Each structure stands twice: as C-alpha cells, then as structure tokens.
Amino acid sequence: MGKVIALFNQKGGVGKTTTGVSLTCALHRMGRRVLLIDADPQGHSTSGMGVDKDHAAPNIYNVLIEGVDAKLAVVKTQYGDVLPSNKGLFGAGIELAGVKDREYVLKNALIPLKDNYDYIFVDCPALLELLTLNALVAADSLLIPVQCEYLALEGLSDLITTIRMVKKTLNPDLEIEGIVLTMYDGRTNLSAQVVSEVKKYLKDKVYRSVIPRNVRLSEAPSHKKPVMAYDASSRGSIAYMTLAEELDARCRARR
Numbered sequence: 001m002g003k004v005i006a007l008f009n010q011k012g013g014v015g016k017t018t019t020g021v022s023l024t025c026a027l028h029r030m031g032r033r034v035l036l037i038d039a040d041p042q043g044h045s046t047s048g049m050g051v052d053k054d055h056a057a058p059n060i061y062n063v064l065i066e067g068v069d070a071k072l073a074v075v076k077t078q079y080g081d082v083l084p085s086n087k088g089l090f091g092a093g094i095e096l097a098g099v100k101d102r103e104y105v106l107k108n109a110l111i112p113l114k115d116n117y118d119y120i121f122v123d124c125p126a127l128l129e130l131l132t133l134n135a136l137v138a139a140d141s142l143l144i145p146v147q148c149e150y151l152a153l154e155g156l157s158d159l160i161t162t163i164r165m166v167k168k169t170l171n172p173d174l175e176i177e178g179i180v181l182t183m184y185d186g187r188t189n190l191s192a193q194v195v196s197e198v199k200k201y202l203k204d205k206v207y208r209s210v211i212p213r214n215v216r217l218s219e220a221p222s223h224k225k226p227v228m229a230y231d232a233s234s235r236g237s238i239a240y241m242t243l244a245e246e247l248d249a250r251c252r253a254r255r
Helices: 016-029 044-048 060-066 087-096 102-110 130-138 150-169 189-205 215-223 235-254
Strands: 003-007 034-038 075-077 080-083 119-123 141-147 175-182
Touching (some): 003 016, 016 044, 016 080, 016 141, 034 044, 044 215, 060 087, 102 130, 141 150, 150 189
Parallel strands (some): 003 119, 003 141, 034 080
Antiparallel strands (some): 075 080
16 A cells, blocks of 8 residues: 655745655656655646646546546656646635545545555645645655755744644644755755754654755756656756665665
8 A cells, every 4th residue: 555655844945846756756767656646736746747737637626626536637657647736726725624524635535546556745835724734634654855954943843843733633643754855055064054953853764865956956847857857867866866765765664
C-alpha cells in the first residue's frame, strides 16, 4: 500500500513544489510507482510535471467537490503520475466548508489509489486552510522543506505546533517523515549555521542530503519539466536524486 507523504511548510518559497516534482521524477526513474497530487490552486506541480494545468480535466477539484473517482483524474507522464490542479481549486475550501467530515474528503478519495503506488506525494498550499488540512489528514507523514535562512528557524516552532494540533484533533498517526534543507549556499556562514541548528533540534529527522542553490532548479519549471529531465548533470538534479535514494532507503527500512 502506498505511503502518503504531504509536502508541508507554512512558509512559502522554501522549495516545496520543486521538492515534490523532483522526488516524483527521481523515484519514478528508480522504478518506484509514484503519484504527485497537486493540492495547490496555483497548479505549479502540475505544470512542473509537464501537464497543461488549464486543460487538465477531470482534476483534483472534480475529485474533492464533485466526487469524481480519483483514478479518472490521474494523468500519466514520463516523469511519474500526477493528479492535476488549476485555479479552479481556489474556491474549493469554501465549498468544502459545508460538507460532512470535510477534513477527510481527500483521505477517502485516495483509498482506491493507494494500492497502485509505492509513494503518493501531496503538494500542499502554504496557508493552513481546509485544503491543507485535508492533505494533513490524508497523509501518513510529512516531508518538510526548510530553507537555509534565519527566518526559517523561527517558522519551525510554529510548524511543530501545527503538527501537534493536527495529531491531537484530526490525525493521531501523523509523523514527520523528514526535514529537507533547501537553498543551501556553501559560501555563507548562515547556511551552515541553519543546518547545524536544525540538526541540533530535529536530529535524525533531518536528511543528510542537502539541496543547494542552483540556477537549473530555478529554470526547470519554466520548461515544464523536472530538473532531472532539464539538466541531469546539474548540482540540483544530483542532490534530488541522492535525496530520493535516502528517502526510499529510510522508508523501506521501516517496513
């Protein structure tokens, strides 16, 4: 049965979508069965996987709001499978507000899919709203990208508080899968200090693989493809392949 891993951070711009797209592609290349669910109305994960978000139908909106079978909304790509999103999802939080067991809609929708995959990643919106709560309830664990800057350390305490709240009220089995340190700049003392502080408090939850600042990672989305397909030899691509191997090894060791 596939493990559902939500990519979550309440701070935007930390590399959450890049991490989701890159890990999906990397694990797919490793022979794993992978699905990336785009739960963000911006649809960046969808386009990052090479799918035209404006014409992807049915999509996650139809699954959550209209009850469409999630299997019918999955798009197969050369980089892995994706359940697409677009700007139509912006109003979904409001529409879900009146639904019974509204926080569990995504969890229930994924039941028919879980046996088809080894990993199901969910790219969450940065805001803690109903779509995000659906992702956190559906998830077995959280993958948390943390940018190597000072403000990221301040946001971590708020993040841990949110996770405890969700565990207490909605999903008692939710765990932290791991912390991914992103946008590391080896030329600065600050990046090294952030790595040291995060590892000090979260210890073995922090992956050894660190994602560097890399221009290819920034360019790949504009070409509508993961960085491995855009430039497989780049530092960013190599770092995400290494991270995928580490994540896969950790998950398999727990089974």
